[in-house]
Amino acid sequence: MGPPPSRQPHGAQQQRAAPATQVPWSPSPQQQQQQQQQAGPAFGQSGSSARSPTGKLQALQAAGRLESATPEALGLSSGGRDEDVQAGDSRRDALFVSATWRAGLAFVGGEGAGIMSTAPGGSSLTSVKAARGSGPCKLGRMLVMVVDLKSSGGRGAFAKVKDPSGSIGAAVHHTLTEREPALSPGAALLLADVPVFTPVPGLTFLCLVPDNVIQVRWPLVG
Numbered sequence: 001m002g003p004p005p006s007r008q009p010h011g012a013q014q015q016r017a018a019p020a021t022q023v024p025w026s027p028s029p030q031q032q033q034q035q036q037q038q039a040g041p042a043f044g045q046s047g048s049s050a051r052s053p054t055g056k057l058q059a060l061q062a063a064g065r066l067e068s069a070t071p072e073a074l075g076l077s078s079g080g081r082d083e084d085v086q087a088g089d090s091r092r093d094a095l096f097v098s099a100t101w102r103a104g105l106a107f108v109g110g111e112g113a114g115i116m117s118t119a120p121g122g123s124s125l126t127s128v129k130a131a132r133g134s135g136p137c138k139l140g141r142m143l144v145m146v147v148d149l150k151s152s153g154g155r156g157a158f159a160k161v162k163d164p165s166g167s168i169g170a171a172v173h174h175t176l177t178e179r180e181p182a183l184s185p186g187a188a189l190l191l192a193d194v195p196v197f198t199p200v201p202g203l204t205f206l207c208l209v210p211d212n213v214i215q216v217r218w219p220l221v222g
Contacts, residue, residue: 095145096164104143104188104217129165132204134196142191142206149185161189161206170206171197179210186219 095101108125126139144161152158155174160167177183192214195207 095147095162098186098219100186100188100217100219101145104190104215107190107215107217108141108143127165128161128163128168131194131196131206132166132168134204136198137196139194139196139206140192142189142194144189144191146183146185146187146189149183157183159208168204168206170208173207173209176208176210176213180213180216182218183216184219188217190214190217 125141125143128142128144131139131142142163144163146159147162147167148160149157149172150159152171155177157172157177159170159172161170162168172183189208191206191208191212194212197205197207199205
């Protein structure tokens with residue numbers, strides 16, 4: 001009868017089976033760019049076409065030319081930077097003395113005050129001018145007028161919104177256009193906790209989804 005099988009010290013098999021120590025992985029700049037491209041902008045990629053601001057931005061990301069994403073390259077004029085409203089501007093006077101704007105202000109100061117006081121920023125309003133200089137963040141409360149709204153090539157849209165301090169672009173998620181199918185220029189939007197997306201310095205968008213829109217005031221005569 002042969003010798004009994006040799007016994008290994010207790011735990012030796014576990015030691016041999018233990019995986020090698022893994023070094024923390026850090027993606028390269030190229031891999032980070034690919035991840036960002038796959039994730040898409042903060043407001044999502046749904047329905048974007050190559051002709052929309054969203055699609056143009058994604059194309060520049062894919063080509064590694066994000067630094068070229070100027071407002072002009074995205075078809076956004078100057079992103080509102082040269083559209084600060086000047087005193088005495090007749091366009092400003094017509095827009096911000098309208099019944100729709102006054103109704104929005106009345107809601108903010110009246111029945112909407114209680115709603116507004118429950119979130120960061122309280123009852124104070126953040127201006128468009130302050131939003132453009134804020135960098136990536138979530139803003140408190142804003143009251144803006146829709147001055148332009150175009151399809152982004154699918155179910156979503158891209159808007160230009162304005163208050164007395166200036167104008168800014170806004171990516172409108174398809175879930176908001178589905179909830180508010182009649183959304184159009186001339187409407188006043190009371191916004192809350194609005195995400196700000198800044199793909200490159202000097203280029204800022206608001207990102208609008210249903211949860212951000214407290215109330216829509218439709219164009220009124222007056």
